[in-house]
Amino acid sequence: MRxxxxxxxxxxxxxxWAGDKLYDPQDQLDTNDKFYVLxxxxxxxxxxxxxxxxxxxxxxxxxxFKRLQxxxxxxxxxxxxxxxxxxxxxxxxxxxxxxxxxxxIERMKDQYNTxxxxxxxxxxxxxxxxxxxxxxxxxxxxxxxxxxxxxGKTLSNWCEFDQTVLANENIEAGKCWRCGNEVVQKxxxxxxxxxxxxxxxxxxxxxxxxxxxxxxxxxxxTWIGRSEGMLIxxxxxxxxxxxxxxxxxxxxxxxxxxHPKVAELTIDEQRTKVEEYxxxxxxxxxxxxxxxxxxxxxxxxxxxxxxxxxxxVPVWVSDYVLWGYGTxxxxxxxxxxxxxxxxxxKFNLEIKPSSCNSTPxxxxxxxxxxHDWSIxxxxxxxxxxxxxxxxxxxxxxxxxxxxxxxxxxxxxYTPKGKAPLESxxxxxxxxxxxxxxxxxxxxxTLDTFFDSSWxxxxxxxxxxxxxxFPTELANKMMPIDIYFGGGEHTLGHTLYARFFTKFFQDxxxxxxxxxxxxxxxxxxxIVLGPDGQKMSKSKGNVVNPDDEVKKYGTDAVRxxxxxxMPYDGVGPWISxxxxxxxxxxxxxxNLCEKVGxxxxxxxxxxxxxxxxxxxxEDIEAIKFNTAIAGLMEWSNxxxxxxxxxxxxxxxxxxxxxxxxxxxxxxxxxxxxxxxxIHTHSWPVANSDYFEAAQAVIVVQVNGKVRTNLTxxxxxxxxxxxxxxxxxxxxxxxxxxxxxxxKKTIFVPGKLINFLSN
Ligand code: ANZ
Ligand code: ZN
Numbered sequence: 001m002r003x004x005x006x007x008x009x010x011x012x013x014x015x016x017w018a019g020d021k022l023y024d025p026q027d028q029l030d031t032n033d034k035f036y037v038l039x040x041x042x043x044x045x046x047x048x049x050x051x052x053x054x055x056x057x058x059x060x061x062x063x064x065f066k067r068l069q070x071x072x073x074x075x076x077x078x079x080x081x082x083x084x085x086x087x088x089x090x091x092x093x094x095x096x097x098x099x100x101x102x103x104x105i106e107r108m109k110d111q112y113n114t115x116x117x118x119x120x121x122x123x124x125x126x127x128x129x130x131x132x133x134x135x136x137x138x139x140x141x142x143x144x145x146x147x148x149x150x151x152g153k154t155l156s157n158w159c160e161f162d163q164t165v166l167a168n169e170n171i172e173a174g175k176c177w178r179c180g181n182e183v184v185q186k187x188x189x190x191x192x193x194x195x196x197x198x199x200x201x202x203x204x205x206x207x208x209x210x211x212x213x214x215x216x217x218x219x220x221x222t223w224i225g226r227s228e229g230m231l232i233x234x235x236x237x238x239x240x241x242x243x244x245x246x247x248x249x250x251x252x253x254x255x256x257x258x259h260p261k262v263a264e265l266t267i268d269e270q271r272t273k274v275e276e277y278x279x280x281x282x283x284x285x286x287x288x289x290x291x292x293x294x295x296x297x298x299x300x301x302x303x304x305x306x307x308x309x310x311x312x313v314p315v316w317v318s319d320y321v322l323w324g325y326g327t328x329x330x331x332x333x334x335x336x337x338x339x340x341x342x343x344x345x346k347f348n349l350e351i352k353p354s355s356c357n358s359t360p361x362x363x364x365x366x367x368x369x370x371h372d373w374s375i376x377x378x379x380x381x382x383x384x385x386x387x388x389x390x391x392x393x394x395x396x397x398x399x400x401x402x403x404x405x406x407x408x409x410x411x412x413y414t415p416k417g418k419a420p421l422e423s424x425x426x427x428x429x430x431x432x433x434x435x436x437x438x439x440x441x442x443x444x445t446l447d448t449f450f451d452s453s454w455x456x457x458x459x460x461x462x463x464x465x466x467x468x469f470p471t472e473l474a475n476k477m478m479p480i481d482i483y484f485g486g487g488e489h490t491l492g493h494t495l496y497a498r499f500f501t502k503f504f505q506d507x508x509x510x511x512x513x514x515x516x517x518x519x520x521x522x523x524x525x526i527v528l529g530p531d532g533q534k535m536s537k538s539k540g541n542v543v544n545p546d547d548e549v550k551k552y553g554t555d556a557v558r559x560x561x562x563x564x565m566p567y568d569g570v571g572p573w574i575s576x577x578x579x580x581x582x583x584x585x586x587x588x589x590n591l592c593e594k595v596g597x598x599x600x601x602x603x604x605x606x607x608x609x610x611x612x613x614x615x616x617e618d619i620e621a622i623k624f625n626t627a628i629a630g631l632m633e634w635s636n637x638x639x640x641x642x643x644x645x646x647x648x649x650x651x652x653x654x655x656x657x658x659x660x661x662x663x664x665x666x667x668x669x670x671x672x673x674x675x676x677i678h679t680h681s682w683p684v685a686n687s688d689y690f691e692a693a694q695a696v697i698v699v700q701v702n703g704k705v706r707t708n709l710t711x712x713x714x715x716x717x718x719x720x721x722x723x724x725x726x727x728x729x730x731x732x733x734x735x736x737x738x739x740x741x742k743k744t745i746f747v748p749g750k751l752i753n754f755l756s757n
Pocket of ligand 2: 391
């Protein structure tokens with residue numbers, strides 16, 4: 001037997017598989033045995049790091065496992081290719097974002113190949129291509145028609161100097177990253193998606209029909225924040241309360257600084273104070289306001305009537321009341337509510353106990369904490385908003401037959417305080433689709449989370465021309481059977497994807513009986529740097545497994561990924577440890593020489609079926625590390641024998657194939673097979689062999705037979721185990737008469753004799 005040299009055999013099989021299109025699903029994707037495996041597609045940053053390895057190895061192991069089980073597996077991949085980093089890199093290095101992105105994609109495809117993934121390559125989707133974003137625009141127009149895409153105002157981080165909205169990550173210590181000026185909160189007009197219309201349907205029920213982590217479901221429900229309460233009128237000011245029963249203890253009212261009634265209610269003596277306060281609160285972000293560590297506020301000078309007690313109560317302004325929630329005004333009950341209590345103490349306001357039993361006639365109202373989704377970005381590298389601004393008609397949608405509105409290549413994407421697309425005047429000019437006069441295009445682009453909200457449907461047929469995806473096929477393919485990804489996407493991506501799915505269902509594009517877009521969601525853990533710290537470029541502890549692949553081969557790195565910690569764990573990546581998996585592969589490799597013409601014994605079959613069972617269950621449960629441990633244990637058992645049967649060895653290779661696709665393929669061909677191991681079928685565990693075979697041990701005391709022990713053959717040769725079992729036997733104890741045996745004679749597998757005289 002030659003030596004195991006990963007480099008040679010991996011390159012060979014990779015080529016062969018690609019040539020044979022081994023992993024393209026069978027054309028009949030719509031059969032009942034379809035299995036859709038998905039891993040969150042990556043942003044083409046240009047380097048595939050350990051985190052990607054973790055996600056994609058997990059998904060690939062599962063895809064291979066299901067394929068061996070006979071499913072028609074669909075495992076596509078693509079690139080989430082729009083986004084700000086391309087612009088950042090372009091500004092820094094003078095490369096065009098498009099060129100930068102596509103060269104990264106080429107590089108990353110090669111890197112993906114080093115993982116050995118069984119992707120359905122022909123279904124690739126790249127979101128920055130007009131073939132894809134055309135359908136973003138189509139979906140946007142449909143949403144606009146249904147009133148779900150609208151122009152609205154929101155408080156945004158705003159830089160006065162650059163005249164632009166800033167994302168949270170572009171603010172450093174309250175200052176603009178570009179010019180260093182103070183960032184303020186300003187109402188800015190933007191495009192929104194009315195996700196709040198779907199809030200109720202996005203709430204997870206107690207017992208959902210799908211298998212998602214509880215933490216993700218609770219996280220989303222909290223984020224959506226359904227809250228049942230009442231609207232109560234206090235002299236023309238409506239408040240939202242979840243505790244109407246406490247109204248007899250409501251001793252003052254608090255308005256958000258943005259509330260339109262603030263100016264009206266402020267008396268002249270208080271005006272300077274109030275105006276100064278309103279100005280200051282614009283500097284605070286919503287988060288700072290929610291935390292509201294140091295209670296602050298001002299009195300307007302006015303009072304209104306409490307409709308229940310008929311007392312006059314003072315109206316205050318404070319930024320702990322948010323403008324974006326409820327009515328932006330509250331009735332404060334300092335005796336019951338902690339924040340109101342702190343506020344009352346600080347400003348010496350009346351604290352009156354409440355009976356908690358005074359619910360007035362009020363208007364019932366359900367509120368949601370989730371806001372509508374602001375989706376327009378003043379950036380270049382994204383999907384152009386398919387809208388036109390006309391002087392006489394206002395905002396007019398581009399007509400469907402004029403899609404896609406292509407992103408022009410020639411723009412000035414360096415920040416100038418306006419949307420980069422405005423710099424291409426040729427592109428900007430357009431005839432109004434309604435009246436035909438000169439008009440301008442909307443120069444904004446869509447949030448890239450729009451792109452990732454439905455890419456899994458486009459995978460089904462990336463070239464489809466009659467809509468975003470073919471309904472009939474999608475109804476058969478959906479839901480995704482298992483979706484691998486990160487816990488950081490709980491409140492963003494996966495929530496948006498659920499929203500889009502429901503929207504498609506409402507449009508009649510998708511079967512309304514599909515409960516969620518993914519039937520099972522798996523969240524991976526976190527790989528730390530070798531120093532046990534979170535990986536980050538600035539700490540210099542980012543690991544890229546390219547070198548390890550060169551050194552140990554793909555299979556060893558894959559096994560390491562599967563083995564070094566539970567899939568949802570948190571642990572450091574220590575490259576030297578890949579030696580372990582490498583040695584293990586060598587062991588499996590060397591076992592090939594032991595294959596002979598022998599019949600496995602009962603105990604051998606027990607070991608085999610036990611392993612088939614546990615490995616199958618472990619992979620299904622995403623316990624890759626224990627699956628590998630089970631395989632290691634069985635390999636040790638096989639290594640101790642002088643000869644093993646072909647059945648056992650082939651079974652070992654099959655169980656090992658999802659983890660180590662190359663070496664198992666090579667060994668499979670060495671055994672004389674002409675077809676790929678990956679198209680073979682997964683071994684079936686036979687329950688007849690789950691129980692270990694049993695052996696009978698004769699137990700003597702001072703040479704006389706006193707009893708028999710029936711034990712699992714696994715321990716029949718283990719003297720200490722047999723001793724322990726025998727000594728706890730009543731009859732043996734009786735004949736030992738309480739004495740310690742002076743000597744013990746053990747004939748492995750047959751007899752034990754205790755001498756006490
Ligand atoms: C009186 C009261 C008494 C309240 C009490 C609570 C406890 P959730 O569950 O989050 O919906 N509230 C209403 N609008 C607000 C806003 N824009 N900014 C800050 N707080 C606001 O909470 C609803 C409760 O939060 C409301 O019920 C209101 O205070 C406050 F013992 O009214 B409550
Ligand atoms: Zn017009």
